[in-house]
Amino acid sequence: xxxxxxxxxxxxxxxxxxxxxxxxxxxxxxxxxxxxxxxxxxxxxxxxxxxxxxxxxxxxxxxxxxxxxxxxxxxxxxxxxxxxxxxxxxxxxxxxxxxxxxxxxxxxxxxxxxxxxxxxxxxxxxxxxxxxxxxxxxxxxxxxxxxxxxxxxxxxxxxxxxxxxxxxxxxxxxxxxxxxxxxxxxxxxxxxxxxxxxxxxxxxxxxxxxxxxxxxxxxxxxxxxxxxxxxxxxxxxxxxxxxxxxxxxxxxxxxxxxxxxxxxxxxxxxxxxxxxxxxxxxxxxxxxxxxxxxxxxxxxxxxxxxxxxxxxxxxxxxxxxxxxxxxxxxxxxxxxxxxxxxxxxxxxxxxxxxxxxxxxxxxxxxxxxxxxxxxxxxxxxxxxxxxxxxxxxxxxxxxxxxxxxxxxxxxxxxxxxxxxxxxxxxxxxxxxxxxxxxxxxxxxxxxxxxxxxxxxxxxxxxxxxxxxxxxxxxxxxxxxxxxxxxxxxxxxxxxxxxxxxxxxxxxxxxxx
Amino acid sequence: xxxxxxxxxxxxxxxxxxxxxxxxxxxxxxxxxxxxxxxxxxxxxxxxxxxxxxxxxxxxxxxxxxxxxxxxxxxxxxxxxxxxxxxxxxxxxxxxxxxxxxxxxxxxxxxxxxxxxxxxxxxxxxxxxxxxxxxxxxxxxxxxxxxxxxxxxxxxxxxxxxxxxxxxxxxxxxxxxxxxxxxxxxxxxxxxxxxxxxxxxxxxxxxxxxxxxxxxxxxxxxxxxxxxxxxxxxxxxxxxxxxxxxxxxxxxxxxxxxxxxxxxxxxxxxxxxxxxxxxxxxxxxxxxxxxxxxxxxxxxxxxxxxxxxxxxxxxxxxxxxxxxxxxxxxxxxxxxxxxxxxxxxxxxxxxxxxxxxxxxxxxxxxx
Numbered sequence: 001x002x003x004x005x006x007x008x009x010x011x012x013x014x015x016x017x018x019x020x021x022x023x024x025x026x027x028x029x030x031x032x033x034x035x036x037x038x039x040x041x042x043x044x045x046x047x048x049x050x051x052x053x054x055x056x057x058x059x060x061x062x063x064x065x066x067x068x069x070x071x072x073x074x075x076x077x078x079x080x081x082x083x084x085x086x087x088x089x090x091x092x093x094x095x096x097x098x099x100x101x102x103x104x105x106x107x108x109x110x111x112x113x114x115x116x117x118x119x120x121x122x123x124x125x126x127x128x129x130x131x132x133x134x135x136x137x138x139x140x141x142x143x144x145x146x147x148x149x150x151x152x153x154x155x156x157x158x159x160x161x162x163x164x165x166x167x168x169x170x171x172x173x174x175x176x177x178x179x180x181x182x183x184x185x186x187x188x189x190x191x192x193x194x195x196x197x198x199x200x201x202x203x204x205x206x207x208x209x210x211x212x213x214x215x216x217x218x219x220x221x222x223x224x225x226x227x228x229x230x231x232x233x234x235x236x237x238x239x240x241x242x243x244x245x246x247x248x249x250x251x252x253x254x255x256x257x258x259x260x261x262x263x264x265x266x267x268x269x270x271x272x273x274x275x276x277x278x279x280x281x282x283x284x285x286x287x288x289x290x291x292x293x294x295x296x297x298x299x300x301x302x303x304x305x306x307x308x309x310x311x312x313x314x315x316x317x318x319x320x321x322x323x324x325x326x327x328x329x330x331x332x333x334x335x336x337x338x339x340x341x342x343x344x345x346x347x348x349x350x351x352x353x354x355x356x357x358x359x360x361x362x363x364x365x366x367x368x369x370x371x372x373x374x375x376x377x378x379x380x381x382x383x384x385x386x387x388x389x390x391x392x393x394x395x396x397x398x399x400x401x402x403x404x405x406x407x408x409x410x411x412x413x414x415x416x417x418x419x420x421x422x423x424x425x426x427x428x429x430x431x432x433x434x435x436x437x438x439x440x441x442x443x444x445x446x447x448x449x450x451x452x453x454x455x456x457x458x459x460x461x462x463x464x465x466x467x468x469x470x471x472x473x474x475x476x477x478x479x480x481x482x483x484x485x486x487x488x489x490x491x492x493x494x495x496x497x498x499x500x501x502x503x504x505x506x507x508x509x510x511x512x
Numbered sequence: 513x514x515x516x517x518x519x520x521x522x523x524x525x526x527x528x529x530x531x532x533x534x535x536x537x538x539x540x541x542x543x544x545x546x547x548x549x550x551x552x553x554x555x556x557x558x559x560x561x562x563x564x565x566x567x568x569x570x571x572x573x574x575x576x577x578x579x580x581x582x583x584x585x586x587x588x589x590x591x592x593x594x595x596x597x598x599x600x601x602x603x604x605x606x607x608x609x610x611x612x613x614x615x616x617x618x619x620x621x622x623x624x625x626x627x628x629x630x631x632x633x634x635x636x637x638x639x640x641x642x643x644x645x646x647x648x649x650x651x652x653x654x655x656x657x658x659x660x661x662x663x664x665x666x667x668x669x670x671x672x673x674x675x676x677x678x679x680x681x682x683x684x685x686x687x688x689x690x691x692x693x694x695x696x697x698x699x700x701x702x703x704x705x706x707x708x709x710x711x712x713x714x715x716x717x718x719x720x721x722x723x724x725x726x727x728x729x730x731x732x733x734x735x736x737x738x739x740x741x742x743x744x745x746x747x748x749x750x751x752x753x754x755x756x757x758x759x760x761x762x763x764x765x766x767x768x769x770x771x772x773x774x775x776x777x778x779x780x781x782x783x784x785x786x787x788x789x790x791x792x793x794x795x796x797x798x799x800x801x802x803x804x805x806x807x808x809x810x811x812x813x814x815x816x817x818x819x820x821x822x823x824x825x826x827x828x829x830x831x832x833x834x835x836x837x838x839x840x841x842x843x844x845x846x847x848x849x850x851x852x853x854x855x856x857x858x859x860x861x862x863x864x865x866x867x868x869x870x871x872x873x874x875x876x877x878x879x
Contacts (some may be wrong), residue, residue: 019528058523060869074523307756333759344757352753358746366758369743377740 006068007032007162007193008053008084013062015048022048024217025062030162035184035194037208037225039237041438043408045217046197050164054086055079085155086164091147093139100135103154118157125156129186144293145176152183162193169203170435171293174466174499181207199438201230201244202467213237238440246446246471248490249454254282256318257458258304258427263313265299265482273299275482276313283426286449286459288473288490290466292502296482297462298347301429304460305344306332317342317427343425345417347432347462349409353416356405360386360397363404364419389418393444410441417448428452431462446472466495478502522870535864542860546853553852558841565835569846572834573827583830585718585788588725589780590822593804595725595732596776598813599769600653601805602736603749609656609671610801612678613649613774615794617781619682620648621708622701622792625785626689629707637708641786642779649778650771652678657770661763675801682794700790710787721787728776733815745769777801810857828853 008030015023023045040046051057055076066082073079093102104118119135169177212222213236235241258281265274274296281287302308316324317340350356354363364382372378386400393414434442453459463469473490478501485501551562593610600607624641656670691699713720736742748755748765755762811817832846
């Protein structure tokens with residue numbers, strides 16, 4: 001097969017959802033033997049475009065050519081017929097089945113199910129590209145990266161030679177990311193066409209051969225990766241020039257603010273989530289928390305916020321005069337009525353921080369509705385606050401009375417963070433504050449966190465992108481399986497060192 | 513892969529937000545279509561002239577002043593039960609126990625009338641009837657709410673089961689209080705003295721009930737839309753996690769809201785016994801606890817819109833009983849027509865939210 005032949009040609013693809021134009025006459029070429037990085041901010045239509053290729057959506061207009069033949073892809077099954085396979089952000093695997101069972105699921109080959117034969121085929125695929133999959137292992141026994149491997153093998157097993165990966169590295173450690181990239185390069189060298197959607201510039205630079213940029217649903221342009229750089233790509237995505245450096249102002253007069261001692265938490269099923277965690281978060285600094293997802297980050301923040309039953313240990317809030325207040329055993333209402341100004345940006349924005357079906361004003365009210373008269377809730381000041389947040393954080397929304405669920409991810413996060421910092425907190429807890437956000441929105445959030453830090457707020461930042469943690473945080477606490485595997489200084493820590501600390505203490509379950 | 517490119521016959525896309533007049537045009541068109549469909553079904557199944565059937569239905573509901581008052585009274589009671597369910601439903605607490613809560617409220621009311629009638633001043637008696645009815649309904653709803661809040665029991669089953677308990681309790685007391693002995697029913701309570709009967713206010717004996725429910729509609733609307741408690745109910749309904757996150761005590765809100773819900777069902781029982789029927793039977797609620805579920809959903813839990821949805825359902829009910837007597841059809845035929853109309857009304861929501869695109873013939877675009 002011709003190594004750089006065009007596998008997929010998309011011409012004039014348009015897709016609308018109601019009044020939102022997700023893709024506007026997009027032209028895109030995907031070539032064999034090449035890794036294409038598809039770039040764009042949130043809501044620029046990358047995933048929508050790829051979903052049309054994999055048969056999940058059907059375009060309103062435009063044509064798709066595969067090997068120069070016009071085709072119509074109206075279901076994922078047809079997409080497979082054309083050799084197109086997509087690996088989604090959220091895995092679609094059956095937990096109680098083995099890898100091999102998941103891989104052959106839904107296929108009709110031969111008369112009866114032959115798992116032995118399937119196993120052999122799977123091993124052959126693995127050997128070709130350098131995967132490690134045990135066909136007999138159950139999915140629930142696997143780590144996130146193993147599950148992802150199963151997804152990729154599943155697609156290859158079905159004969160896909162055009163692979164689409166939607167933000168594949170969001171859940172991986174640096175080491176796992178490197179492994180994935182090696183496999184992807186092998187597949188490219190084998191002549192497969194690969195599309196990767198990602199927000200992380202250094203990954204684009206490290207992996208891709210060519211980049212294509214979308215902005216607000218429209219195709220902006222493409223270029224060879226080696227002829228461009230992160231700055232240029234970012235400018236193309238955003239449509240203007242942006243600075244890519246994250247500031248790290250020196251902490252001013254840091255004092256202990258939150259003291260956590262021997263915190264131990266079990267989940268409802270009795271699984272140990274936090275094991276004697278101790279640390280101190282100081283005012284005027286950003287304390288980063290690194291770890292593989294599910295290492296206890298959620299439980300840690302929720303314990304501080306008064307949302308998580310604690311088995312033992314203590315969490316005390318220290319005010320400017322050095323007076324300590326115990327937070328364990330108090331619910332969020334009691335914590336705030338004790339005068340502890342604590343704000344929390346949870347991981348699940350629409351399921352916990354906000355109410356998706358309510359509008360901006362009503363969501364601002366969540367924190368303030370108890371104030372004022374006895375019976376009726378005050379809607380005027382939340383409305384003013386919503387307007388202020390929209391203006392100051394440049395939330396793009398058609399109005400204040402639109403359900404927040406309809407906003408894009410970045411705007412949802414701006415609304416949530418805007419509300420949480422409006423109450424002049426002394427402690428600000430954030431969980432994956434920039435997850436799924438594009439570069440522009442991410443920098444807005446970093447700047448907001450830095451502003452809070454300079455106001456003397458103690459910021460706790462749970463993050464997954466180690467590059468960002470290293471640039472933004474003053475100190476980084478690394479969690480591994482619910483234990484503290486170390487606290488390092490943000491300025492002189494190394495990425496690899498943190499990556500190793502994330503996996504070093506092998507205790508309890510470290511996967512999701 | 514040599515086959516020709518095939519476009520699917522049709523595909524579905526989400527619509528833009530439609531302006532209100534367009535959505536109402538769609539809804540109106542749906543109702544008109546429903547009437548056409550009903551007409552076809554009527555002709556096909558019965559051979560009667562559908563225009564005649566419709567005019568008979570209309571006459572059955574609105575034909576005489578008496579029929580209009582009965583219609584108003586029926587709408588009022590159904591609306592009252594629907595309003596009662598609203599706070600619970602907004603909280604995603606599926607209270608299917610309206611039936612039992614009405615019955616137990618009515619039973620409490622009847623008990624006061626029977627046991628205390630003529631023994632205490634009438635005004636005091638009525639106050640007592642009111643308080644006990646409302647309290648009985650509230651307690652009946654509070655029991656499943658407490659269990660849900662404490663142990664996470666399934667409220668749908670629990671409230672449903674409470675209906676049977678209430679029915680059996682009423683049956684038990686009917687035997688104890690039956691008049692005359694052996695008749696198996698209570699008959700009109702305090703027929704001679706009218707003790708505990710709600711007085712006639714205005715032009716009809718039904719007017720007071722209608723007035724009370726009208727005021728209640730406005731109160732519930734304000735409670736749900738502007739009060740802090742209404743806001744808390746909405747937050748708990750949408751996401752318990754969010755509610756906990758902002759420090760709302762979810763368990764307390766569940767119990768408090770169900771007390772309100774049950775109390776209003778109890779009020780409906782009070783209005784039925786003291787205002788309309790002056791007796792109690794096991795069927796006095798007449799399925800309203802369930803019909804109200806439909807009324808509330810059709811109105812998307814908006815108390816003001818419930819006036820129309822309850823009117824629609826009662827209109828069909830009254831109209832159906834009229835055609836069953838005039839044309840010799842049985843009551844079920846009216847239910848068939850109601851079903852068809854509901855199908856169209858609910859189905860048209862799909863066309864408000866989505867659009868169908870059909871394959872265009874001979875679509876050719878530049879390569």
